[in-house]
Amino acid sequence: MTAPAPAPASRRVLLAAPRGYCAGVDRAVIAVEKALEQYGAPVYVRHEIVHNKYVVQTLERKGAIFVERTEEVPEGNIVMFSAHGVAPVVHEEAARGKLATIDATCPLVTKVHKEAIRYANEDFDILLIGHEGHEEVIGTSGEAPDHITIVDGPHDVEKVTVRDESKVVWLSQTTLSVDETMETVDALKTKFPLLVSPPSDDICYATSNRQAAVKVMGADSDLVIVVGSKNSSNSIRLVEVAKDAGAKAAYLVDFASEIDEAWLEGVTTVGLTSGASVPEVLVEEVLEWLAARGYADVEIVKTAEEHITFSLPKELRRDLRAEAAELVADK
Numbered sequence: 001m002t003a004p005a006p007a008p009a010s011r012r013v014l015l016a017a018p019r020g021y022c023a024g025v026d027r028a029v030i031a032v033e034k035a036l037e038q039y040g041a042p043v044y045v046r047h048e049i050v051h052n053k054y055v056v057q058t059l060e061r062k063g064a065i066f067v068e069r070t071e072e073v074p075e076g077n078i079v080m081f082s083a084h085g086v087a088p089v090v091h092e093e094a095a096r097g098k099l100a101t102i103d104a105t106c107p108l109v110t111k112v113h114k115e116a117i118r119y120a121n122e123d124f125d126i127l128l129i130g131h132e133g134h135e136e137v138i139g140t141s142g143e144a145p146d147h148i149t150i151v152d153g154p155h156d157v158e159k160v161t162v163r164d165e166s167k168v169v170w171l172s173q174t175t176l177s178v179d180e181t182m183e184t185v186d187a188l189k190t191k192f193p194l195l196v197s198p199p200s201d202d203i204c205y206a207t208s209n210r211q212a213a214v215k216v217m218g219a220d221s222d223l224v225i226v227v228g229s230k231n232s233s234n235s236i237r238l239v240e241v242a243k244d245a246g247a248k249a250a251y252l253v254d255f256a257s258e259i260d261e262a263w264l265e266g267v268t269t270v271g272l273t274s275g276a277s278v279p280e281v282l283v284e285e286v287l288e289w290l291a292a293r294g295y296a297d298v299e300i301v302k303t304a305e306e307h308i309t310f311s312l313p314k315e316l317r318r319d320l321r322a323e324a325a326e327l328v329a330d331k
Contacts, residue, residue: 010268010297011267011268011269011270011294011295011296011297012268012269012270012295012297012298012299013269013270013271013272013287013290013295013297013298013299014217014220014221014269014270014271014272014299014301015272015273015283015287015298015299015300015301016210016213016214016217016271016272016273016301016303017213017300017301017302017303017304018206018209018210018213018302018303018304018305018306019210019213019273019274019278019283020274020275020276020278020279020280020283021276021277021278021279021280022204022205022206022207022276022277022306023106023206023306023308023309023310024083024106024107024108024109024204024206024276024310025050025083025106025276025277026309026310027083027104027106027309027310027311027312027313028049028050028082028083028104028106029049029050029055029059030312031049031080031102031104031312031313031316032045032049032059032062032064032080032104033059033062034312034316035078035080035102035316035320036059036062036063036064038316039078039320039321040063040321041062041063041064042063042064042065042077043063043064043065043078043079043080044064044065044066044067044072044073044077044078044079044080044099045059045064045065045066045067045079045080045082046066046067046068046069046070046073046079046080046081046082046086046090047066047067047068047082047084047135048066048082048231049064049066049080049082049083049104050082050083050277051084051229051231051232051233051235051275051277052228052229052232052254052275052277052278052279053229053254054254054255054278054279054282055277055279067079070090070093070094070097070099071093071097073094073097073099075097075098075099075327075328076098076099076324076325076327076328077099077100077324078099078100078101078102078320078321078324079094079099079100079101079102080101080102080103080104081101081102081103081104081105082104082105082135083104083105083106083109083277084105084106084109084134084135084136084139085105085106085109085110085113085135085136085139085140086103086105086135086138086139086142087138087139087141087142087143088142088143089142090139090142098324098327098328099324099327100315100320100321100323100324100327101315102313102315102316102320103313103315104313105139106174106204106310107310108174108202108204108205109136109139109140109174111202112140112171112172112174112198112202113139113140113143115171115198115199115202116128116140116143116144116147116148116171117143117144119144119147119169119171120143120144120146120147120148122167123147123167124147124167124168124169124196125147125149125162125163125164125167125168125169126144126147126148126149126168126169126170126171127148127149127151127160127162127168127169127170127171127188127195128140128141128148128149128150128151128170128171128172128173129151129152129153129170129171129172129173129176129181129184129185130150130151130152130172130173130176131152131173131176131233132150132152134173134233136173136174136175136233137150137173140171140173149162151170151184151188153180153184154180154183154184154187156184157184157187157188157191158191160188160191162192165192165193165194166194168192168194168195168196169195169196169197169198170185170188170195170196170197170198171198171202172201172202172203173202173203173233174202174203174204174207175203175204175207175233175234175237175276176203176207176233176237177211177237177240177241178203178207178208178211179241179244181203185197204276205306205308206234206276206306207234207237207276209303209304209306210234210238210273210275210276211237211238211241212303212304213273213301213302213303213304214226214238214241214242214245214271214273215241215244215245216245216301216303217242217245217271217273217301218241218242218243218244218245218246218247218250218271219245219246219247220269220271221242221246221247221248221269221270221271222247222248222249222266222267222268222269222270223247223248223249223250223251223263223264223267223269223270223271224239224242224243224247224249224250224251224270224271224272224273225250225251225253225259225270225271225272225273225286226238226239226242226250226251226252226253226273226274226275227252227253227254227272227273227274227275227278227282227283227286228252228253228254228274228275228277228278229254229275229277230252230254232275232276232277232278234275234276234277235252235274235275235276235277235278236252238252238273238275239251239252242271242273247271249263250271251263253286254282255282255285256282256285256286256288256289259286259289261293264293264295270290270295271301272286272287272290
């Protein structure tokens, strides 16, 4: 008698929580929308307001104009600084260009800027753990360029030199991998035993929470899909964390249409999450795409609750069009 064929394993999706928008991103996106509503188009934004293709394209359709350099903004206009923060020199450029400004820097990034200023004033050497060239690192470095050395991971530690080993502090980019950052800190402490730590970890709560959820989810997933853009540091880190947690494969996609059906071959459990600058509508599209291919059973993997909110930039309470006009008139 032939034995019955084994029943096919049920397909499921493990959906990470928390995921998607953090408080700083939500604040920055709403700030652009409010500025357009209050002042009318155009409102210029220096660099992408957040690192997400869909968000940028949506805001462009509403009248936002994204520029790479402050000098690209015609005088007498409004320019907003992105959630990643800018160096003091950028504020000076805006003043020279007769521009009214809105600072949408995430308050958690602002905290790191203030720490950099404080330690520079105390004449510390500051070791900034982060990716050279990332907007946030450029902004923080600009607060104290003579005191800051960028350390781009544990491999960078050997070449770091300081003036006085008794006056060294580390700070970090807010969107890094928690584990890799602490690995870098440990290597720095081995080299500089008197290394000072900041009053609180610089890696933001949202980055930490999303990585924690992926660690749990990734351990039980054959495949992990991270919704996020290729230039989003925190989204890239989620892919790395998923692989380190045990996922057989992990991929980063902006949209459901970018998913390759070949990735599903032999896959029973798909883990799904999104970076801190990703609107939930993009995750819903991926869930629909997966459901159409037999992955309709969705289980939530919740590791934290988030209730943090930030108030909108104070500049939105003023008549910035009038202020910009006065700047030009004073010329």
